Amino acid sequence: MLSVENLHIRFRTGDGMVHAVNDVSFSVDTSSRMAVVGESGSGKSQIALAVMGLLAKNAEVDGRILWNGQDLLAASPREMNRIRAQEIGIIFQDPMSSLNPYMTIERQLTEIVEHHEGMSRRDARARALEVMDAVRIPDAKTRLRAYPHEFSGGMRQRIVIAMALMCRPSLILADEPTTALDVTVQAQIMQLLQDVQSDLGTSVVLITHDLGVVAGFCEDVLVLYGGRIMETARTDTLFDRPSHPYTRGLLRAVPNIEDPSDTLIAIPGSPPNQHRFPQACPFAPRCTDAVDTCRETLPQLRDGRACLRPIEELT
Amino acid sequence: MLAVQNAHVEFRVAQTKKWPWSPAGVVHAVNGVSFDLEPGQTIGIVGESGCGKSTLIRSVAGLTPLASGTVTLDGERVQYDNRASMQRLRATMQMIFQDPIASLNPRMTIREIVTEPLSFFRPEMHIDKRKAAALAMLERVGIPPAQANRFPHEFSGGQCQRIGIARSLVAEPKVLLCDEPVSALDVSVQAQVVNLLKELQREMGLALVFVAHDLGVVRHISDEVLVMYMGAQMERAPAADLVRAPKHPYAQALLSAVPIPDPTVRIAPQMLEGDLPSPMELPPGCLFASRCPHAMTKCANAKPPMLHRDGHEAACFLLEDTPEELDASLEHH
Amino acid sequence: MIGAVKRRLNSAAFADERAGEMVASRSFWADAGRRFLRNRMAVFSVGMLSVLILFAIVGNLFSRWSFEEIDWNVLGRIKEDGGPSLENGHWFGVDELGRDLYARVVQGTRTSLLVGFIAGPVSVLLGATLGALAGYYGGRFDRTVLGAYTIWLAIPYIIFFVVWQAFFGRSMSQMILVIILVNWTAGLLLVRGQVMMLKNREFVDAARMLGMSDFAIIFRHLAPNVLWVVVIYTSLVIPEVIMMESLVSFLGVGIQEPNTSLGALLSEGASTMTFGTLWQLGFPAAVFVLAQVSLFYIGDGLRDALDPKER
Numbered sequence: 021m022l023s024v025e026n027l028h029i030r031f032r033t034g035d036g037m038v039h040a041v042n043d044v045s046f047s048v049d050t051s052s053r054m055a056v057v058g059e060s061g062s063g064k065s066q067i068a069l070a071v072m073g074l075l076a077k078n079a080e081v082d083g084r085i086l087w088n089g090q091d092l093l094a095a096s097p098r099e100m101n102r103i104r105a106q107e108i109g110i111i112f113q114d115p116m117s118s119l120n121p122y123m124t125i126e127r128q129l130t131e132i133v134e135h136h137e138g139m140s141r142r143d144a145r146a147r148a149l150e151v152m153d154a155v156r157i158p159d160a161k162t163r164l165r166a167y168p169h170e171f172s173g174g175m176r177q178r179i180v181i182a183m184a185l186m187c188r189p190s191l192i193l194a195d196e197p198t199t200a201l202d203v204t205v206q207a208q209i210m211q212l213l214q215d216v217q218s219d220l221g222t223s224v225v226l227i228t229h230d231l232g233v234v235a236g237f238c239e240d241v242l243v244l245y246g247g248r249i250m251e252t253a254r255t256d257t258l259f260d261r262p263s264h265p266y267t268r269g270l271l272r273a274v275p276n277i278e279d280p281s282d283t284l285i286a287i288p289g290s291p292p293n294q295h296r297f298p299q300a301c302p303f304a305p306r307c308t309d310a311v312d313t314c315r316e317t318l319p320q321l322r323d324g325r326a327c328l329r330p331i332e333e334l335t
Numbered sequence: 336m337l338a339v340q341n342a343h344v345e346f347r348v349a350q351t352k353k354w355p356w357s358p359a360g361v362v363h364a365v366n367g368v369s370f371d372l373e374p375g376q377t378i379g380i381v382g383e384s385g386c387g388k389s390t391l392i393r394s395v396a397g398l399t400p401l402a403s404g405t406v407t408l409d410g411e412r413v414q415y416d417n418r419a420s421m422q423r424l425r426a427t428m429q430m431i432f433q434d435p436i437a438s439l440n441p442r443m444t445i446r447e448i449v450t451e452p453l454s455f456f457r458p459e460m461h462i463d464k465r466k467a468a469a470l471a472m473l474e475r476v477g478i479p480p481a482q483a484n485r486f487p488h489e490f491s492g493g494q495c496q497r498i499g500i501a502r503s504l505v506a507e508p509k510v511l512l513c514d515e516p517v518s519a520l521d522v523s524v525q526a527q528v529v530n531l532l533k534e535l536q537r538e539m540g541l542a543l544v545f546v547a548h549d550l551g552v553v554r555h556i557s558d559e560v561l562v563m564y565m566g567a568q569m570e571r572a573p574a575a576d577l578v579r580a581p582k583h584p585y586a587q588a589l590l591s592a593v594p595i596p597d598p599t600v601r602i603a604p605q606m607l608e609g610d611l612p613s614p615m616e617l618p619p620g621c622l623f624a625s626r627c628p629h630a631m632t633k634c635a636n637a638k639p640p641m642l643h644r645d646g647h648e649a650a651c652f653l654l655e656d657t658p659e660e661l662d663a664s665l666e667h668h
Numbered sequence: 669m670i671g672a673v674k675r676r677l678n679s680a681a682f683a684d685e686r687a688g689e690m691v692a693s694r695s696f697w698a699d700a701g702r703r704f705l706r707n708r709m710a711v712f713s714v715g716m717l718s719v720l721i722l723f724a725i726v727g728n729l730f731s732r733w734s735f736e737e738i739d740w741n742v743l744g745r746i747k748e749d750g751g752p753s754l755e756n757g758h759w760f761g762v763d764e765l766g767r768d769l770y771a772r773v774v775q776g777t778r779t780s781l782l783v784g785f786i787a788g789p790v791s792v793l794l795g796a797t798l799g800a801l802a803g804y805y806g807g808r809f810d811r812t813v814l815g816a817y818t819i820w821l822a823i824p825y826i827i828f829f830v831v832w833q834a835f836f837g838r839s840m841s842q843m844i845l846v847i848i849l850v851n852w853t854a855g856l857l858l859v860r861g862q863v864m865m866l867k868n869r870e871f872v873d874a875a876r877m878l879g880m881s882d883f884a885i886i887f888r889h890l891a892p893n894v895l896w897v898v899v900i901y902t903s904l905v906i907p908e909v910i911m912m913e914s915l916v917s918f919l920g921v922g923i924q925e926p927n928t929s930l931g932a933l934l935s936e937g938a939s940t941m942t943f944g945t946l947w948q949l950g951f952p953a954a955v956f957v958l959a960q961v962s963l964f965y966i967g968d969g970l971r972d973a974l975d976p977k978e979r
Contacts, residue, residue, distance in 0.1 A: 059521035060492075202383035202548065207592035207604030229522060232551075232594030236602060255598045273526035274596045275551035277578055284555060286526035290491040306523075398873055422879050430877050438870035442696060442892040455878040486695065502874065 021223065022071070022191055023047040027083035029066050029075065029247075039297050040066045042247040043083075045321075048191065051221040053214075055234040055255070057270075058244035061291045064227045068193045072110055073100040105136040109184025113196040115176035118183065119168040125179055126164035132186055151182040154219070155212055174205035181212065188220070195227045210237055231274050235259055243267050246292040246302030252324045263325045265310075265334055266303045301328065309334050336542045337395075337428070337510050338371035342404035344387070344394045344566075348615075362614045364390045366566040366622070367404075370559075374509060375536065377543040379557030379574065381550055381589070387566035388546045389433075392512045395544070396430050397421055409509070426456045429503035433515035435495035439487035439502075446483035449473055449501045456506035472505040473498070476531060493524035497531065504535060510542045517552060529556055550593050554578050562586045565614065565622040572647040583649040585623045621650070629653055700896070703973040710969020713962035720959055724778040732757030733768030735775040736926040742766050747944050761947040763933075764940050772928055773951055779840060779929040781959070783913045787844045788906035791851035796898050799856040803863030804886055810860075817853050825850045825912075829921045838924040847909055855901040862894045896974040903967035907960050914956065930956045 029041035041063035048054055058064040069075045071085055073092060085092040087103065095103065104110075112118055120128055129151065130144035139147070145164075152160035155178040168176055177197060184192050194213065198206035210233060217224045226238055234241055234255065241258045243251045243266065251264035262268045272285040289306035292298075301307070304314040309329050319326045327334075344365035352359060365387040372378050380388045393399045395406055397415050406413045408427055414420040429452075432438040439448055449469040453460060460468070470480040476497040478490075487495055496516060503511060513532070517525040529552060536543055547553050553560055554574050561571045562585065570583035581587045592604040609626040612618050621627070624634040634652060642654040704710060733739065739758070742749045743766035750762040760769035802813040832846045866872065867890065875885050914931025916922045918938075923929050930952050937949030 059523060203550070203592045203594075204383065204588060204604065204607055206594070207602070208606060210594075211604065230594065231522070231596040235596050235598040235600075236594050259596065259598050270522060271596065273523050275526075275529075275549075275555040276596055277551045277554050277590070277593050278595050278597070278600065284526040284529055286530050287523035288527070290493060290524070291521065393873075396877060398876055418879075425877055425879050430873070432870035432873065434870055438874055440871040440875075440889055440893070444695075451875075452878055455880070499874075503877075 021048055021050050021088060022225075023084075023086040024067070024071070025084040025086065027067065027070065027085065028081065029063065029070055030080045031076065032078045032080065036295050038294050040079075040247050040294065041070070042298055044244070044247070044249055045083075046242055046249070046252065048223055048225055050190065050223060051217070052223050052240065053217055053238045054223070054225050055238035055241045056225060056227045056244060057229065057231065057234055057241055059229055059291065061246070061294065062244040063247035064244050065195050068110065068195050068225070068227055071193060072104055072108065073097075074110075102136060105132050106187040107189050107191070109187070109189040109192045111177070111180050111184055111192065111194040111197045113199050115173065115180045115200075116168065118180045119176060121168055124165055124167060128179075129164070129183055129186055132183070136187065147186060148182075151185045154185060154216060155179070155182045157182070172205075174201055174208060177201060177205075177209055178212065181209075181216065185216065185220070185222075189222060191223045191225065192216075193225050193227065196229070197226070198233065199228070199230070206233070213237070231259075231270065243270070246298060247294065248298065248302055248326065249321050250303065250326055252321070263331050263334075264327050265307045265329070268334065269306075269308075301326070336372050336374050336376075336409065337544070338369075338407040339391075339395055340369050340405045340407070342368045342391060342394065342406070343402040344390050344399060345402040360615050363617050364566050364614065365394065366617065368561070368563065368566075368568045369404075370561055370568075370571065372510070372542045372544065374540045374542050376559070377536065377545055377557045379553035379560040380544065380546045380563060381548065381553050381560060382563035383548065383589070386563045388563050389514050390566075391563070392430070392514060392544055392546055396428065396512055397424060398430075426506060427508055428510040428512065429506070429508040430512040430514060431496070431499050431503050431516045434519055435492050435499055436487060438499050439495055441487055444484050444486055445473065445478070445490070445498050446470065448487075448498065449483075449505055452502060452506045469501075469505055472501040475535075476501045477527075491524075493520050493527060496520060496528050500528075500531065500535070504539065504541075507539065509540070510544070511536075513543060513545045513547075515547050516545075518547060518549060525552065532556065550578075550590065562589065565611065565617075567622050568641070568650060569623065570647060570649040570651075572649075576646055582644060582647045582654060583623075583651050584627050584629050584653070586649070588628075621652075696896075700973040704969050707969040707972060709965045710972075713965035713969070716958060716962040717966065720777060720955070720962070721781060723955075724774060724781050727774035727777070728771065731759075731768060731771045731774065733771050735771035735928070736767060737771075738766045739768065740766065750945065752947055760951040761945070763936060763948055764943075764945065767926070769933075769948065769951060772933060773930075773955055776928045776930045776933045776952060777955055777959070779923060779927065780910050780913060780931070780956075782840070783844055783847060783929070784906045784910040784963075787847040787851065787913075788854075788909040789902050790844075791848045791909070792855045792898060792902045792905050794848065794852045795854045795856035796859040796894070796901075798852070799859035800863045800886055800890065800894065802856075803860035804867055804882065804890070806864070813856070813860075817856060820853055826916065826919065826921070829916050833921055838922070840923060840927065843913065843923060847912060850912075851905065851909065854905045855898060858897055858901055859894055862897050863890055866890055866893055900967065900971050900974055903963065903970050907963040907967070910959065910963075930959075 025045050027041055027044045031038040031040060044067060056064045056067065066075065070081055071092065075081065081093055092100065126145065126148055129148040130141065133139045133144045133147060134141065148164060149160050152164065157163055157175065157178055171179065198209050201209060213224055214237060216222060228234060238255050241253060241255050242249055243264065245266050250266045251258065258267060259271065262271055269287040273287055275284055287306050292302045298318060300316055301314045301319050304310040307314065311329065314328050317328060319328045342365055346362045346364055347359040348362055349359050368391055370378055380391065382388045390399060394401045401415060408424055413424050446466065446469055449472055450465050453465040453468060457465065470483055473483055474480050478494060478497055490498065517528050520528060532543065533556060535541060545553060545556055557574045559571065560574045560577045562569045562583065564585050570577065570581060570586045577586065578590065581590050588605040588607050591602065595602055605628065607626045612622060612625055618624065618635065620635040620637050621639050624630045627634065631652065639650045639652045641648055641650050644654050739762055742762055746762060746764060746766065752759060752761045758768050758770065760773055763769050763772060798813055802810040828850055829846060833842065836842045872885060872889060875889050913922065913929060914934060917929045917931030918935040922932050933952035934949065934956060937952055941949050
């Protein structure tokens with residue numbers, strides 16, 4: 021359905037070029053739940069923005085983003101608007117960034133379908149009530165007339181999800197949808213996304229740094245570091261037998277509340293410098309398994325892992 | 336080492352005033368929290384955003400006035416309006432902050448930043464000795480002293496937090512208040528900082544007060560955990576016990592929602608219904624009653640006492656009646 | 669471990685060893701300087717302004733006439749003989765009273781630049797200090813300052829000039845003083861806003877955790893962080909102040925004759941324009957425009973070099 025091929029994203033900045041995403045390829049199937057996991061600077065959000073055609077002006081993009089066969093990077097602004105409104109929904113970390121504080125919820129929900137699908141006010145309202153129910157907002161009828169500030173953070177994120185659902189998109193990109201929320205609310209929102217996904221058959225790409233959330237929600241995982249894919253795998257496999265030193269390090273570094281004997285094993289060093297296009301494995305400077313070749317050769321993604329060391333030799 | 340007794344913090348908010356002369360509204364941010372702490376120990380304070388956990392430690396540090404309650408440090412009661420007492424407090428107790436970059440002055444080199452506390456707490460020390468001490472501290476937290484003339488923006492978030500730790504510990508305090516010190520950091524770096532704090536705690540015999548919303552991190556670093564809700568203390572227990580079998584319904588709901596980084600474990604988060612009470616007009620009874628799945632009539636009318644059961648300390652009427660049965664029925668995970 | 673660290677740091681060798689390794693780093697101001705130097709127009713404008721300043725200081729040396737001396741030879745025949753001439757030493761011609769215009773432009777430039785470069789920075793400093801205090805303390809003090817600010821903006825400043833000069837005369841120092849008083853609001857809101865934002869940064873809490881006084885926090889920790897705003901704002905206020913001085917002089921409530929300023933010269937030049945003595949307007953106007961344009965580009969360059977948002 022969505023297929024990203026050899027995507028490169030660079031930003032021209034005052035301090036020179038920043039290579040945010042370097043040669044990333046992946047695809048998303050119909051009705052699937054995929055996670056894009058990475059830390060800050062891994063380029064995970066930039067990929068979502070590139071798919072939506074929302075990258076900042078100083079970005080340079082190469083590669084192809086195929087949406088049902090159509091290259092989104094070559095699509096006209098008008099066409100992108102239509103796709104954004106009807107086919108791909110996006111949920112950002114801060115719900116207020118997607119909501120207009122001066123418009124009622126009803127207006128914000130119905131505007132898109134009235135404009136893009138030529139739906140009548142009454143039908144649009146019926147649809148709005150439907151999605152408000154779908155995201156479990158109680159007393160939907162009266163709350164449609166409220167303004168965003170009258171809702172709590174969790175409720176606002178539900179409204180943003182409702183907005184994304186209005187046009188019955190076939191793909192939802194959720195960029196850190198619960199990072200700004202408390203754990204109890206996070207659990208509710210993740211539950212909601214899961215229900216929406218299974219009930220409506222929408223695909224969800226969850227972009228996050230939180231491996232706990234990934235474990236509970238996704239079927240497939242793509243691990244990014246320094247703008248490159250380190251590893252892709254089924255969720256069970258990734259958590260059970262991570263094949264890349266970075267994934268292993270990440271899993272050991274996450275404190276697990278269930279595991280009483282846990283000692284956190286930190287990954288040494290700092291996130292990579294992105295001013296140069298990586299000539300070698302971007303993780304090599306922090307990798308305890310790195311050998312000289314790792315610092316000289318750029319590993320390619322093969323069998324779901326981009327690592328020059330054989331799995332058996334990793335610590 | 337540090338004992339906090341029945342701390343209350345209130346804020347006046349002018350926004351709700353109808354007329355310039357009407358009285359300001361009062362937000363009850365912290366409503367009676369007590370804990371004590373021994374050298375080398377860590378207490379974790381958890382709760383959701385707005386529960387008053389940061390406000391609590393800021394008021395203990397003297398950055399926000401305490402409305403009532405007492406703080407005893409090193410056997411001496413802290414007088415927040417007395418300069419000498421405050422200076423003793425600050426020499427004994429320091430703080431690290433949530434935003435590693437905003438907590439460093441962007442116009443000072445990191446050497447100046449880390450040297451500054453010594454000019455307040457070790458004025459007798461020679462200036463060269465102070466500089467050398469700052470460099471040694473930077474080296475200890477993993478910042479090469481050769482980079483000491485750099486400015487904060489030349490470091491990553493994790494390094495900035497190390498520099499913040501160096502600043503807070505350079506004058507060798509005995510208590511370190513940590514206000515969400517790792518929540519702005521990436522997972523891989525978060526573990527570095529947590530481990531560093533643990534090492535420094537062992538070396539210096541520090542007592543840590545660790546405020547965070549991430550229960551995994553708190554569980555990992557703390558000996559004891561205090562759960563707050565609406566500014567009040569719900570439960571306090573040894574970390575392992577709290578995680579294994581929380582007694583208070585709020586602590587249970589909170590823990591049930593923590594995601595587990597293991598796809599074979601299915602969590603069953605409890606959904607809390609109902610609204611939070613307004614912090615400007617607190618209900619007379621239990622603050623959690625409006626959302627509590629086990630709420631009884633008396634919960635809305637009377638404050639539940641702090642009850643001690645199996646090493647836990649929880650403010651809930653349920654414990655009063657049938658503690659054993661409650662344990663069994665609310666076993667989760 | 670701590671014991672070992674202590675022993676080490678108490679050795680003098682340690683300090684020396686460390687000092688040797690230290691890498692010098694670029695400070696914010698060094699960086700800003702580099703960026704400013706990259707801006708050709710701004711650098712050129714600095715050169716231009718320096719020439720003007722030099723002109724105001726040593727321009728007299730090249731003049732054969734003083735600025736108050738009347739040349740009786742040309743008086744009465746100004747349209748015919750009073751134009752710019754190398755023979756009689758009136759490089760810029762004479763004004764309508766037969767005084768040497770070159771000497772008067774030098775004197776006027778001096779007045780205008782002095783007013784600009786004294787009254788501008790001093791009034792910004794005043795406004796910035798008030799703004800910083802209001803922003804830091806907030807509450808009643810803030811409300812009082814803001815109230816005074818609002819009321820002040822509602823008073824037309826020309827009235828203030830007229831009243832002030834009726835009481836205290838029209839000397840240059842009075843002029844500077846009254847401009848400072850009129851402009852005390854300069855930069856107040858800007859610095860207040862910056863300080864309100866900065867005081868919630870955690871480095872301020874860290875400073876309070878050392879027991880630092882409010883005064884020290886404002887001047888040691890906050891001031892270096894708002895200095896860039898103050899510098900940019902000052903560069904905007906200086907041409908504004910020169911303009912204000914020119915305007916009131918143009919309206920006739922400025923500097924006392926025979927002293928003059930660019931504004932007063934412009935005013936005289938404009939009033940005699942119809943008699944065909946265009947040089948009387950042209951020379952002061954050229955200097956005035958040169959000063960304003962170069963100040964504008966310098967301000968522009970400073971903004972580009974200092975504003976962190978640009979990066």
